Amino acid sequence: MNKYLKLFFGLALSAAGLWYAFREMNFNELIENLSQTHMLYVFLSMIIMVASVALRAYRWQLILEPLQIFPFRPLFSATMVGYFGNSVLPFRLGEILRAYAISLSNSLTASSAFGTIILERLLDSMGLAVVMIFFAFFSPLMEWSGSILIALIIITFGGLLFIIWLGKSHSNFHERVVHWKIFEKSSGQKLLSIIQNVINGLVSIRKTKHSFQLVILTLALWILYYICTALVVLATGIEISWVAAGIVLIATTLAISIPSAPGYVGTYHAAAVYVLVNIFNAGLTESQAFAVLIHAVGFIPLVLIGFVYFLRSSIHFRDVKTEEITQ
Numbered sequence: 001m002n003k004y005l006k007l008f009f010g011l012a013l014s015a016a017g018l019w020y021a022f023r024e025m026n027f028n029e030l031i032e033n034l035s036q037t038h039m040l041y042v043f044l045s046m047i048i049m050v051a052s053v054a055l056r057a058y059r060w061q062l063i064l065e066p067l068q069i070f071p072f073r074p075l076f077s078a079t080m081v082g083y084f085g086n087s088v089l090p091f092r093l094g095e096i097l098r099a100y101a102i103s104l105s106n107s108l109t110a111s112s113a114f115g116t117i118i119l120e121r122l123l124d125s126m127g128l129a130v131v132m133i134f135f136a137f138f139s140p141l142m143e144w145s146g147s148i149l150i151a152l153i154i155i156t157f158g159g160l161l162f163i164i165w166l167g168k169s170h171s172n173f174h175e176r177v178v179h180w181k182i183f184e185k186s187s188g189q190k191l192l193s194i195i196q197n198v199i200n201g202l203v204s205i206r207k208t209k210h211s212f213q214l215v216i217l218t219l220a221l222w223i224l225y226y227i228c229t230a231l232v233v234l235a236t237g238i239e240i241s242w243v244a245a246g247i248v249l250i251a252t253t254l255a256i257s258i259p260s261a262p263g264y265v266g267t268y269h270a271a272a273v274y275v276l277v278n279i280f281n282a283g284l285t286e287s288q289a290f291a292v293l294i295h296a297v298g299f300i301p302l303v304l305i306g307f308v309y310f311l312r313s314s315i316h317f318r319d320v321k322t323e324e325i326t327q
Contacts, residue, residue, distance in 0.1 A: 013258065014265050014266030016266065017266030017267040017268070017269055017271075018265065018269060018270070020274070021266070021269035021272070021273040021274075021288060021291055025285075026285060030285055030289060033236070033285050033289040034289050036237070037235050038234065038235045038237075040235075041231040042231070042235045042293055042296075042297065045228040045232055045297045046297050048228050048231070049228050049298055049301060050301050050302070050305065052224040052228075053083065053302065055220060055221055056079055057072060057078075057079045058072065058075075059214060059217040059221075060075050060079065060116065060120060061075050062210040063119060063204065063214065064108070065210070066204040067116070067200065068106060068107070074106075077101065077312075077313070078101035080305050080306040080309045081315065082097055082101070082117075083302040083303070085097035085098065085306075086262065087263040087302065090262055095114065096110075096114065097315065100315065101315055104314060104315070111193075111198050111201070112198070114201060115199065115200060118198070118201070119202055122155075122159045122160065123214060124218065124221075125152055125156045126215075127219060128152060128250070128253060130219065131226075132250055134246075135246045135250065138243045163202055163205060225249060226245065226249055229248055232294045233290065235293060238282050238283075238286050238290055240276070240280045240282065244280050247279070248272060251271045251274070252268055252271045252272050252275075252294065255270065256268055263295075264295070268294075269291040272287065272294060272295075273287045
């Protein structure tokens with residue numbers, strides 16, 4: 001699909017999401033509801049969200065260890081830059097920006113770093129599958145998620161099996177494909193080098209000594225995300241159970257996997273409002289206030305801090321397009 005068509009589709013989907021979430025909005029009631037928010041809970045949620053980025057950076061440090069040992073600070077900085085990029089750029093270019101940012105401070109190639117980011121997202125999918133299984137024990141409402149859960153399990157464990165296979169066979173990958181016609185020209189050689197580096201990043205998990213820690217850190221991340229959601233529920237005064245808060249977390253997480261505008265605008269709000277109003281019978285205005293606040297918790301602090309790190313770095317948006325970021 002043409003990138004402009006993808007951008008148009010994403011913007012259209014975001015617009016549709018915003019229309020659905022706020023089509024019956026009473027502006028004065030929404031402002032009044034927001035003014036009655038317990039902001040202490042919102043600020044606590046923002047602090048925990050930033051802490052989750054630190055935890056994610058530490059997990060990335062362990063994933064990268066077989067390739068290269070990194071101090072924590074540049075990894076936290078690059079992760080924040082990535083969140084900033086995902087919030088202001090289309091097509092999730094923040095992930096590429098993140099890989100490029102960490103490659104500037106060391107000899108690791110951006111493509112190898114990107115391979116570890118793909119691996120990281122695979123771990124996130126595993127964590128989401130565990131969360132869905134957990135809440136399925138407490139709510140019959142999770143029956144609708146059966147096919148999604150099966151797909152997540154297939155993707156996660158299929159991906160891990162693929163990485164295991166790749167780790168055993170990639171050592172002679174170059175020799176087997178270097179004579180393919182597509183790789184004969186200089187551009188083909190560059191592409192082959194990129195593929196090889198991404199594979200190196202992916203299969204680094206086979207050499208890790210921290211498998212158990214990676215699993216625990218992944219589950220800890222989802223616990224922090226749940227706490228953030230529960231705190232915003234408390235902030236808005238919506239009366240739903242702790243299980244309902246978990247289902248809202250699952251629904252909004254699935255929503256941001258859908259291609260949309262930068263920052264997951266629209267799709268995120270629509271998912272939150274739909275679940276609260278149609279499944280848990282919460283008030284529309286309260287649900288809209290919740291959608292605004294929960295999105296702000298994951299958007300405002302990460303964009304602001306990420307922007308500061310972006311300014312302090314030597315990165316420019318044009319570099320992602322013009323520099324050999326995958327060399």
